[in-house]
Amino acid sequence: MKETMASETTTGSDESFKLAVAMALLRSKLNKTSDTHHPPSPTSNSQLLKWKNKAKERKQEIIRLKQDLIEVEGGMHHELLQGSASCRCYFFEDLGKLSPKRLSGEGFDDRFKDVLRRRFLRQVRLKERKRRRNEGSTQRLVLSDNKAVEETEQLRASVDFLVELCDAVRQDDANFASWSHQAVDFILDSINNTLSKGKNIESVEGIIGSLSLHLVRKMCTTLQGNEANHDAQFHVQHLLRKLGSESCIGQRVILAVSQRISLLAENLLFLDPFESTFPEMHSNLYILIQLIEYLVSDYLSSWLKTNGFAIELFEEWVTSILHARKGLQLLETRCGLYILYMDRVIGLIAKLVGQVESLQKLNPNILQRLFC
Template identity: 50%
Template structure:
């Protein structure tokens, strides 16, 4: 009996050990299966996230391209509205080049100098200033992002400097964007001057900036660059004359142009009196003399009546440059034996000026001696 019981206990113990071994094997298999499946799940999750962000970046890029195309289209439409084919800046800024126009120029800067062109021009000026600073190793480290926060007088200074640099560029006439850039610069400068004067701030600084701009442009107009001497087709002096003429639209600028040019005519006339006609510099001085007299003729014909109607017209400055003009005419008359053409041209300009002054009632209060000299 005892033997039988012992024999029955042995299979039971063996079965229990077998069950435990099976459980352990199953547990090990489950753990191994879990460990093997976990990396695959991690890789799959990582790949899913990568695809998500790639798709998002692709969608964002497409959206940016769409917005960029839309912006270009809107700017193009705005440009067509502002500058239709019949009034294109590119085609018509220099349309009255060396022509005495019977129609007075209209001050339309408020309409043409819109926000889009203004921001575009300011960006261009900022880039130009940055290049100049790098070239000259300037120590001025002011951030260009602050340009838009600067006062109008600072923008006027930088814009005037930009216009001078533009006019001093070799072969500037052949550059396709020269007319557009010159037009935007002139309109921006005139708009800035008007705004600064309306505020009554920095008036003396503004006068210094404008006077310096005029002197440099007149000097450039009378001094051809080396490539202009070799190739007459690149001569930009006539175009600079037109730029100065367009700057004269505002009486504040125009009267100072008149005064500066008259002084320079007197200086050149006195120099010519003592100069040998066969001197190498004589042809250049001769050309400069006619370009400046012609500029005076344009200013008188285009703007004198318009200036007299402006609220801020400076009558004292008018007397000053009129006196300077009469002095220049007298100096040229002394050269009649050497070159009577100067005197004849100045007489023609004087006649036109006398005719217009006689028609403007406000000018009848001028110094009588000046009027007598003008109408003589």
């Protein structure tokens, strides 16, 4: 009896299992048939393909923009615009040439000018932040909401950046060329903008005077017998020459240089020619006189045509040059070339002054000493 009931139970469960499998197979077949009779519409396929293509285009565009950003930020943009956005390509091209045709900023492409300006300011802020951190100061670079004060502070920090950069010219000439070009352009633009607005004039003039003195001192600081440092002299001289395109800077540079010549002439007068420092001072005299000649020949004519030309400052540095010549005259028995080079510079100044009618009203004593 029990065996009969067990066999009936097993038979019933097998039939239920078979029925469930049959229903599953039937449903699967029905689904396949439904898919066959109702394929995806062409409209849905085209929409899907359209959005896939758009996604690929956006992805490619993002990759392309990232590459452009890396090139611009990494200084590789000069490959796109040869000779325009790159700072190293022509800035020091006319090193040591008299009256070059190409001046600072010529041929510079405006498309990258704003990018380079922001990049330079970011570098200045990083340097300034590092310097303040070393000094234990927590003050930020700019604290004032006044735009004029902010521009003056940026100018001051940029000048400090350029002076500090001149210390590293011997370690990395390529880096020096790139950043010094941007520093010169930024300083010239900032000074022009500030002076045109007529605000913070005294602060800007103080910054310019400090810049002139520091760079002239850097130019005269070399190590005897070190060829690399003598090359650095000419690079700093070229920086001063580029900055001198602005009258207020160029005239102060000439004043600082002429005063330095007077000081060196006095020191050489009482110095033993066999002293170890004599060759360095001798070399400095030539590079200082040469810088005056560059500035006068390059820019004096254009300075005289500007409305903001400072006659008082002009009289001051002309007087200083005449005083320096008097000091060099005492060294004529040692080296007559000093006075010959200085006379050539003074003759060039006299020639240009004689061509400008407005300068005939200068101090008669200065004119008499200049033309005698």
